[in-house]
Amino acid sequence: MLIQETDYGTPIRLSTKMVTLTIDGQDITVPEGTSIMRAAAEMGTKVPKLCATDSIEAFGSCRLCAVEIEGRRGTPASCTTPVENGLKVWTQTGKLAKLRRNIMELYISDHPLDCLTCPANGNCELQDMAGVVGLRDVRYGFKGSNHLDAVKDESNPYFTFDASKCIVCSRCVRACEEVQGTFALTIDSRGFASTVSPGQKEDFLGSECVSCGACVQACPTATLMEKTVIDAGQAEHSIITTCAYCGVGCSFKAEMRGTEVVNMVPYKDGEANHGHSCVKGRFAWGYTTHQDRITKPMIRAKITDPWKEVSWEEAINYAASEFKRIQGKYGRNAVGGITSSRCTNEEAYLVQKLVRAAFGVNNVDTCARVCHSPTGYGLSQTFGTSAGTQNFDSVREADVIMVIGANPTDAHPVFGSHMKKRLREGAKLIVVDPRRIDLVKSAHIKASYHLPLKPGTNVAMINALAHVIVTEGLVKEDYVAERCDMMEFNRWRDFVSDKRHAPEEMEKYTGVKAADVREAARLYASVKNAAIYYGLGVTEHSQGSTMVMGMANLAMATGNVGHIGAGVNPLRGQNNVQGSCDMGSFPHELTGYRHISTDAVREEFNRAWGVTLDPEPGLRIPNMLDAAVDGTFKGIYIQGEDIAQSDPNTKHVTAGLEAMECVVVQDIFLNETANYAHVFLPGTTFLEKDGTFTNAERRINMVRQAIPPVPGYADWEVTMMLSKALGYEMKYSHPSEIMDEIAALTPTFKGVSYKRIDEMGSIQWPCNDAAPNGTPTMHIDKFVRGKGRFMITEFVPTEEKVGPRFPLILTTGRILSQYNVGAQTRRTGNVAWHPEDILEIHAFDAEQRGIRDGDNVAIVSRVGETSLKAVISERMQPGVVYTTFHHFGTGANVITTDFSDWATNCPEYKVTAVEVRLSNHQSEWQRENALFRQASRRITKAAE
Amino acid sequence: MTLDDNRLISMANQIADFFKSYPEGEAVEGIATHIQKFWDPRMRRGIFAHLNKGGAGLHPLTLKALQQLAAKQPDLAKSA
Known part of the structure; x- marks a missing residue:
């Protein structure tokens, strides 16, 4: 069976105040703020629509959803008209039928009549609406001005944009804004000349589009269409499953034809993703049938031997x-x-x-x-369990969001979009990161404070933030007294109150202006709901576990554990x-x-x-x-x-x-x-x-x-x-x-x-007799360990030091289109965005070394050397360079060291002292590894 | 890198760096407990062997913690 979720037309409204109205003679009670269209849908009545879909706010442009309301003039759009007590609404009248047929006539007069060969045949809302309104003729003919010869944009590896089929309903533009939060699409021009445009009349691949698929999902016609569906045809059944990429764990419908997957569509009822997706989960699943798959067991006595099936x-x-x-x-x-x-x-x-x-x-x-082993250790010591405190939806109620050492828009994109939505609603943002990640400033998002600390100084920073909170009287005393171990708290208070932890003293380590640290701390402590979200920029340090405990201290001191909108939330890397x-x-x-x-x-x-x-x-x-x-x-x-x-x-x-x-x-x-x-x-x-x-x-x-x-x-x-x-x-x-x-x-x-x-649908552990339906928010009323435990977090600089031979700090991470070692994503169309690892370097450091954008450079640490292409980037601060580890040919970890977290041995990927210089050749390791790799992959096939 | 003395000393001293801000008794206990709970016996045997040789390079708190731990695990300490 093909699973098709109900489209209620407009988003759900949550209100305790209920409203009762009559639609087509039937009473319906819905939360205040609900649209008439949605109210009708909830009682099973489909009002015709084209520009409305329930993942985005109503727009009221197509007018197909017009209704009649007794005692009111005209035919208001049911998508933009909210319910009111006592309204009597009619969704099907002779007047409305004529109006809708006229509207559809206009749409179809500028639309190709190729339904039988159209890839959306059988799954096209325009086609459906033509049937629903009983369109039988187009009086205007098809010879007038039209867009039927519009050029198709096939630049994106996964979907096409066929402007000839576009009805300019703006669903794609609004999905890009409201669901994804990228604002890559716009409507260019006006009136009849209006067209959807990625960026400033760029093609999709060259634009800011992140290929999340929200626009494709929202498109009611074949204008934005998956290439796999164009090739294979519409699916005949679907299976709900979970994405195998990042730790967001998005639910998807695997849409199938027999045993062939033709499409992966985000599942609206998925509690983690609510119908949204990213380029990896939505499109980068072609690796599953890649020719490189090994399907037969193999053995060999020595690694220098060929494999034998x-x-x-x-x-x-x-x-x-x-x-x-x-x-x-x-x-x-x-x-x-x-x-x-x-x-x-x-x-x-x-x-x-x-x-x-x-x-x-x-x-x-x-x-x-x-x-994330330091997460397990640190949260276990302080709270009593080795996991994050919230569900993702908690971010919807956060007043202040502090993102530390994480880049959610790249590494956890679907959650990143949810977070950006909350930020656009007005939540304040603090970013603690050496790099100016996209969240610091992007479309309609601007961090109140970006604390661009030097890699390796997280603990100095968290102590400085704590110092401000403690010494400026910002501790939530009643919460701490009730919920936490007071002996441990008092000891911690004495520790962080010491002047050596003041932002002014820590500035020499962190490189961050003390005034900004003070303001950020005040902001974090000033609201009811302040949430910390963090990633590997916290854990992959020699003091990774200490930093996790430092964040837990901060959250406890401000009463930010145990309720919605707050918490300490690790963004886990793998699925x-x-x-x-x-x-x-x-x-x-x-x-x-x-x-x-x-x-x-x-x-x-x-x-x-x-x-x-x-x-x-x-x-x-x-x-x-x-x-x-x-x-x-x-x-x-x-x-x-x-x-x-x-x-x-x-x-x-x-x-x-x-x-x-x-x-x-x-x-x-x-x-x-x-x-x-x-x-x-x-x-x-x-x-x-x-x-x-x-x-x-x-x-x-x-x-x-x-x-x-x-x-x-x-x-x-x-x-x-x-x-x-x-x-x-x-x-x-x-x-x-x-x-x-x-x-x-x-x-x-x-x-x-x-x-x-x-x-x-899903269960959040703990799920047991005490919590039979699972636990969305942990530590409500009391911590798992009983009393919350403040830990002393002395800052200990890493042993990995920069110096004359290795004056720069390398920090590594990931980007949106690739995943971990790239074994999956390198075997997909995602290479269109990231065909190789690159080194991001600040213009100052590049100029000092005579490096221009695109030059091949060698990067050398105390343990190894590799070479890759340099890209000059304003995201970097002077003295810090960045690369990813997605490609085996670069082998970024040839450079990283054995230094690791004191408690868990989690490697210190985020701090490696390096030098970068121009180079016109591969490193010795790269050359030798390429030869060894080739030799080690010989396979002697079994006789068929 | 191997599980040699230098590696183990460095790891043990890192643990002391965390606990050193606690009162000495708690710090020693914390270090000992951490090594007992998270180090494989061959690693403990290795650091005990170094301890038996005088424990050069060990942080004073680490030294005390290992002595305490060795007393609790005489078989392992003796086999070092």
């Missing part, structure tokens, strides 16, 4: 025998595994179960190690990074963040799994690699993670992998880590399996299989096969049974089941 049985048995051999020879603890933040909760759970139960060790970790952490992927804890040394917890698992778990914590990823270089760690099972590209100090990572005797990689492509692997187990995409992802707001969303697994087995089935071959059999016939086990063993998941998720 083998049966599943041979590959699994070979991997298991190697792990057994290694454990026999080097000891039980010589092996481990990495769970995937790109895979489902159930798959992450099974991998950690395999490591603990089948390997018999706790050497299991996940990619959160290199991104299931929250879930993989929840599932016991860390070496020191089991599901639900319970320490492995806790006897009672371990005993529950011992009973359920029929094993005796080791009470000691295992190795974290960096420790595994260190131990591998030492020769005590020899085998690893890596599911859906590419540590050779994503983890810091590439040469160290690859040395660790090279030192191992059995590296098993389970992935959809031969990633960079697979260059060092001995067994490759083909993985499946999110479209090929059932399961759940948990997003940044703790929301457990369903992932539903749309197509059969390309390699024959879903990832969870492969883990089961490997476990069985290792001698520990797992018996699940469906991922729902895995979730049932998780729920039985995890108090915060006690009420979670597939049945419940299907009924509710």
Whole structure:
């Protein structure tokens, strides 16, 4: 069945005051502010419309939705007319029928009559309306002035703009403004000459359009149309699932023809995205059928050998025998595994179960190690749980939004759009970031304060902000007294009150004007609802955990935890990074963040799994690699993670992998880590399996299989096969049974089941007897740990120092069109926007080095060197350069170092001392890696 | 980088850098607990081996914390 959500025509209105009116003789009661069109739709009456859709505000331009209201003159547009008590509305009268037919006649007189060959045939609102109003003739003919020869814009890789079919309803322009917040589209000219124009008469690709798809979604005709639909035709059924890109976790309808996906359309009832999408989730799913997919298992004795395609049985048995051999020879603890933040909760759970139960060790970790592990530690210490405090919708009630070390418009674009909407409504914005990210100033958005601190000085900044709040009497004393541990608070108060933390003293570290810091602190503390949103710019530092605790301190001191509109909110990087952490992927804890040394917890698992778990914590990823270089760690099972590209100090990572005797990689492509692997187990995409992802707001969303697994087995089935071959059999016939086990063993998941998720749409944990419907806002009334705990956050400058040889600081991150190591997005049309990693550098630093825009440069740190193209950017501050890590050829992590967070070993990606110079060649590492990469990817095909 | 003395010393001292602003007793306890809860036994064995050699380069608080931890885990400390 093709799922088609009801379009109510105008947005929902939330009001406690209700209004009753009569429409076509039937009484209807709706919230005040609701349009007549929506009220009619809610009682099942469709008023004809073209320019209205419920994702954007009413516009009243097409006039097709005209109605008659008793006692009122004329025929008001039902989309722009709000309900009133006692109104008597008629939606179908002879007068209205004539009016609507006349309007449609005018529209159709300037519209191609090619419905049978039009890609929107069967899914066109204009076509529908012609039928609804009973249009039978166009008296004006088709020979007058028209737009039928308008040139089609096909520049965007994913959709076309066919102006000949445009009815200038402005839905696309308004969607770009109201839903996405980019303001890339406009109506050019006036009257009959009006046309939709990206930017100033640019093409779509060359304009500011971010290709989120909101305009395509809003278009009622074939004017803006997905190329996949043009090629394949309209879908015949759809399946609701969850995007496999960032931690926003958008719900999508996978629109299908048989087993072929033809379109991914954001699902209106998705609680995280409310029908919006970004260029990745909406369009960049072509990688799922890319020719580079590896679909057969492969093995090789040495990484210098070519791969040999083998049966599943041979590959699994070979991997298991190697792990057994290694454990026999080097000891039980010589092996481990990495769970995937790109895979489902159930798959992450099974991998950690395999490591603990089948390997018999706790050497299991996940990619959160290199991104948000400090979030888990810091929020656990202060609040008592390792997750963000709010749901995304909470931002709608924030009065002040402080964004620290995050770039939501690029890395979490759908949430970025929701945030921008709130900002346009009047919320104030503070941005704490070394770079002038788009949020600082973009269309209709301007930060009240941008605190452009030097990388590595977050803790100095948070202490300075806290100093102002404490010393200027801005602490919410009653909240703190009621909710927090007063001994800890008083100690913290004394600590931050010290003059050495004053903004004026901290300025020498942060480089930020003290006056701005003071004003920003006052603004944050001055409102009822102040919310902190943060990203890897907080966590990926040697003091990442300290900074998380610093933010928690600030939120508690101002009473900003435990209610809507406030909180401390990590913007999680990968689609299931929250879930993989929840599932016991860390070496020191089991599901639900319970320490492995806790006897009672371990005993529950011992009973359920029929094993005796080791009470000691295992190795974290960096420790595994260190131990591998030492020769005590020899085998690893890596599911859906590419540590050779994503983890810091590439040469160290690859040395660790090279030192191992059995590296098993389970992935959809031969990633960079697979260059060092001995067994490759083909993985499946999110479209090929059932399961759940948990997003940044703790929301457990369903992932539903749309197509059969390309390699024959879903990832969870492969883990089961490997476990069985290792001698520990797992018996699940469906991922729902895995979730049932998780729920039985995890108090915060006690009420979670597939049945419940299907009924509710999604569930935010904790979901248990105390919160049977889940928990949108945490720490209401009291903190999970009881009393909120203020922590002392001494600023300790990083050991990574700039100096004469390495005078610049490199900070790394991501951009909108690419995702993580790029394995998925590099194999899509998204390369149109970002075909290679570039180095952003300030004009001053560039000029000093004779670097012009577009020059090839070498970037060198204490640990490595690479080369890439330089782009002069005003977003950078002097002394700081920036790049991304999306392309293996650049290998940005060849430069980053082993420095890491004190509590979690999360790498310090955000601070690397470097020098940049003009260069006309690739680095030695790049040349050698290209050769090695090519050699390591030879495949001997199995006989058919 | 390997799990050698320098790496472990550096990691242990980083933990001390966090806890050093707390009263000494709490700081020592905090460091010891952190190492016990988050370091794999081979890492603890490594730092105990260094401790057994005199613990050069260790922050004074780290030193005390490791001594306290070694007393709680005599088997691991002895095997170092």
